[in-house]
Amino acid sequence: MRARRPVPGPPAARSGPPAAHRGGALLSAKYAAYRTAQWLSQRLPSPAAFGCAERVADLWIRGARRERAAIRANLALALEAAAPEATLVREVFRNFGRYLVEFFTIHQTPKPAVSVEGYDHLLNARRRGSGAVLLTGHLGNWEVGAVLLRRMGLPVAVIALPHDDAGTNRLFNRQRHRCGLEVIPVGEDAAQRSLQRLREGCLLGVLGDREFGGHGVPVRIFRRELLLPSGPAILSLRARVPVIPTFLIREGPWRFRLCLEPAIQPDGQEGAALVPRLTQRYAQVLERYVRRTPTQWLLFEPAMG
Numbered sequence: 001m002r003a004r005r006p007v008p009g010p011p012a013a014r015s016g017p018p019a020a021h022r023g024g025a026l027l028s029a030k031y032a033a034y035r036t037a038q039w040l041s042q043r044l045p046s047p048a049a050f051g052c053a054e055r056v057a058d059l060w061i062r063g064a065r066r067e068r069a070a071i072r073a074n075l076a077l078a079l080e081a082a083a084p085e086a087t088l089v090r091e092v093f094r095n096f097g098r099y100l101v102e103f104f105t106i107h108q109t110p111k112p113a114v115s116v117e118g119y120d121h122l123l124n125a126r127r128r129g130s131g132a133v134l135l136t137g138h139l140g141n142w143e144v145g146a147v148l149l150r151r152m153g154l155p156v157a158v159i160a161l162p163h164d165d166a167g168t169n170r171l172f173n174r175q176r177h178r179c180g181l182e183v184i185p186v187g188e189d190a191a192q193r194s195l196q197r198l199r200e201g202c203l204l205g206v207l208g209d210r211e212f213g214g215h216g217v218p219v220r221i222f223r224r225e226l227l228l229p230s231g232p233a234i235l236s237l238r239a240r241v242p243v244i245p246t247f248l249i250r251e252g253p254w255r256f257r258l259c260l261e262p263a264i265q266p267d268g269q270e271g272a273a274l275v276p277r278l279t280q281r282y283a284q285v286l287e288r289y290v291r292r293t294p295t296q297w298l299l300f301e302p303a304m305g
Contacts, residue, residue: 031167034100038171041104049105050253053097061093067300074303077222078287078294091295098250099298103143107178109254114148118260122203125242125263126154131198132263133239134246135232135282137209138299139289141256145248146205147179148258157182157197158205159190161212186213191235198239205246206232208279209286209299217276219283222290226283226303233278236266243278245285249293261285 037056041049061068071092075084106112125132134149134156136142150156158176160183163169173183182202184193198204208229216227236243242263249257264281267274290297 028165038104041101049101054094057093057097070302112254116258130241131202133243134205135208140249150180155202161186217279219280221283233275
């Protein structure tokens, strides 16, 4: 078995599972669950970690009524099926467990098997000296996708929506920083920081399949009208950089396919009228990938809102 590099952490985490209390304060259940997932993932052999994640997912699905309903609704949307099979719903939960194992241990996994499609689209943007908005979704493993691009020597920053509790937020951001990613939290100065990094030639990873800020754009997707975020298109127009739809699809344990789609160009001008058009073009790409791998769509909120 391959030896794993010790992972820095609080003293209690080095010798056993994370404690239920720290500094006299009760940790949130969410943080405790993620911290335990991290601790186990980084100490178990990879096959055992994936197996454990799948078993925990099977237990979680029984009590996760709200999340289960959201996944059913999203699968029904993607598959145009009134009642998705229970096995498909379960596979989404299992894929979320696999996503966590991969995210928490990617720094310990030097060479996952990755096939790359469409890398020329990214090279063309780099040759022009521009940054690019790498627009993805909660599909496959978007976190590991950013890490793999960073390992190629590319400058990568990610826009991250903060978690509800500070502990979970720190946990995820520490792992991102450990892997060499710059994190731009959603907040007051996120747009300005993002524009600056794009103009400096950085690749900016953005999730584009969930509208959460009240500034959504209506698009036609899955034969319905849904709201998708307008921010990615606005950043593209203001920074005059392309949008490159980018997805990392799981094909097996530590086997991935990194897909970079043709660039969506901002047409050399800035204007509110272009935002819906650019967003619609991304929506068409997103729909194609979700339909292809529906059980890797890890959106635990109803896409219909």
